[in-house]
Amino acid sequence: MIVSRLVGGLGNQMFQYAAGRALALRRGVEFRIDRRAFLDYKTHAFGMACFQVELNEAPPHLLPNPPAEGRVQRWFRKFLPTPLKVFAENSFPFDAHVLALLDNTYLDGYWQTEKYFCDFADVIRADFTVRHAPSEANHRWLDEIARTHSVSLHIRRGDYVSSPSAATVHGVCDLSYYERALAHIHIATGIDPVLYVFSDDLDWVAANLKLPFQMNLVRDNDSSTNYEDLRLMTACRHHIIANSSFSWWGAWMDGRRDSITVAPVRWFAGDTPDARDLVPQRWVRQ
Incomplete structure (x- = not known):
């Protein structure tokens, strides 16, 4: 059995699910999730129930960490015996060791x-x-997007603006x-x-x-x-994403080979974390 700990916003939950699901498929074993963090997590709600996949939760007696455990406690817990x-x-x-992990692994991270x-891209999609x-x-909206030379454009503000720590x-x-x-997509396609x-914050965007x-x-x-916005983003022909896992998934879920995705050169405000592997090489950085 492979188990993934889920926490964070919908985009983060999707990364955590995808890494665990792929590992389970690689090993040919069962995949389960651990969603206990949402019992105490106030920033975001568990959002994965919007998808068609059947979500199976891991048996509580197998799980290694209490939901309120912090980062330091989780680090120490690595050295304790657990099923x-x-x-x-x-x-x-990217840590290549993850691809070779064995059965009975509990994944605790973001895996972005x-x-x-x-x-296993087709399975994940x-x-x-x-x-x-x-x-x-x-x-x-879907009908209109299908009729036009559509480009999804995402602007993330929210806690990136209101929270000093998130802004930093x-x-x-x-x-x-x-x-x-937008100029890149216009030149590359030759179409308005x-x-x-x-x-x-669409009011800010409008202004x-x-x-x-x-x-x-x-x-x-x-x-x-x-999830409705996620579906609409994916339906667009091309994508301009923010430094946001949510719009990352909106673009990635569009598997068309001729689709153009533009992502920001700098994903984080500072030099850390190191986001070299977060944006696929086939995407354009601006």
Whole structure:
């Protein structure tokens, strides 16, 4: 059995699931999740139930750590006996040792690179098919996206702006990044794009983002239906993502070979963590 500890926002949960699911497929064993962290986690809710995949929780008696355990306690716990061998993420870049881990492993980390699961990309994309039919409003968006030369554009603000600690670590992409990214797609395709803009602060976007092409602000979804935005992003032909795991997945789920994804050169505000493996090499950095 392979078990993945899930915590964080939906994008982070998807990375954690994907790394564990791929490892279980590699070993030919059962995959389970540990979602106990959400008993005490106030920032985000467990969001994976929106997908078609059947989520099986690991038996509590096999799990090695209590949900309120902190990072230091988790590090010490690596040296304690447990039914599952805990493998904690030691650094942000890709760790090839993960691919060779054996059965009865408990994954504790974020695992933010496709290198942990790209050998099972088709399975992961199928797992992350949204379970629910789109609402009437989102059905209209999907029809429009299919008819246009659509580009998803995501602006992440929220705690990246309101929280000093998050702002220090992450920062936000400046408006010039979106201008450069859009110019690249326009030149590469030779077609005037139609932008579908997603953000947790669309009022700010409306007041500040001025681009020379048609912009549609997608306002029909909220945090409880964020999977609808994810589905709409993936439906677009090309993608301009923020330094956000959410829009990373919106772009990655679009498996078309001719799709262009533009990502920011700098993912974090500082020089750490080292995000060299987070953005796939086939994507464009601006």
